Amino acid sequence: MGVLGPLLTRRDGDQWAYAIRVRDEHLNQAQVVHGGTITALMDHALSTIAWDRAGRVPCVTVQLNVNFLGTSRAGQLLVARGKVSHEAGSLLFLDGTLHADDILVSTAQAIMKRLEKRD
Template structure:
């Protein structure tokens, strides 16, 4: 009998790196994975039975969380690593996601003002677009005491 393939070993072999975010919310939603793609980063979660809703598909809350994480991280980089707060996140769920697939999140800056970032996000699973999003991010000023 063949040993089952560990999906995490396959992810690492494909260039994905697990992000260990001790105490952070994403560590409970994930685990979170990332890899470089050109000049940007892609974030991902391997969906498991723990991510399913009562209907048997990945919970929309996980998909929105992954989207917000990717958008926030790209916004943080675009804001010269200044903290950014999600002011608005609009999501459109396009297709259900099953357990046992990699859900990949990509984000990009669309427009920037002095204090706001207009962002776009997308999730793909099993080669299919499953969510699109738009977000408004507010750059937070650091206050030193």
Template sequence: MNDVHNETRTRLLAENWRMRELPGFMGLAGPLWTRREDAGWVYGLLCEARHLNPAARAHGGALMTLLDHAISTVAWEASDRAACVTLQMDTQFQGAVREGQFAQARAQVTHRTGSLIFLRGEVHADEQPVLLAQAILKVFPGAR
């Protein structure tokens, strides 16, 4: 871990971000950062060398993983914490994230039917849009 990453981690903690070491794939892709906002939760990823592709930018799959986590967590909360799975996620990349930048993901429900939740999500870094997505998740009532 270099000094820039340590300084960024210190700043994030001062801004009420919490670092989460999660089990499963998100634990490998992270660490994930979280912070409560008025409208819900925001999720973050501090881009480190291990998140980069050969072009020295955050791998698209890493950013999609971050956004899928944000979207699925919002769906989980909207469905009274029932299990949800992503059926479809359409993404559009708008920019890139470099090492040392902090990517932030937000999502919101746009529509809901009986067992489907439609959401919109976005990732920003330095207040610039990086990734936009629309997703459909299926809810499994009674499953946790």
């Protein structure tokens, strides 16, 4: 998160939104946001949502599918949102979106695994 951040967070109704302001280090050689930046932000946002839903028990990413739908550039605000769509045992299934200045640029689906509580 040191390279990705600073991470902005905001309560958005009954959900949380996680955002970064795009800087030059987030760009690829084509001067658009690198897919790794988008993936890292989505993974962080969805895992934090899973952590909260799991009673603040650590969760790890089992699977993350990211769909790249558009581009974003330096200066834009990337905002990730997500929700838990299903739970099965220790697994949480999540759906997420990523907007750049209110334009949808990515969607994601994740499976997170709730770890056992440690004393």
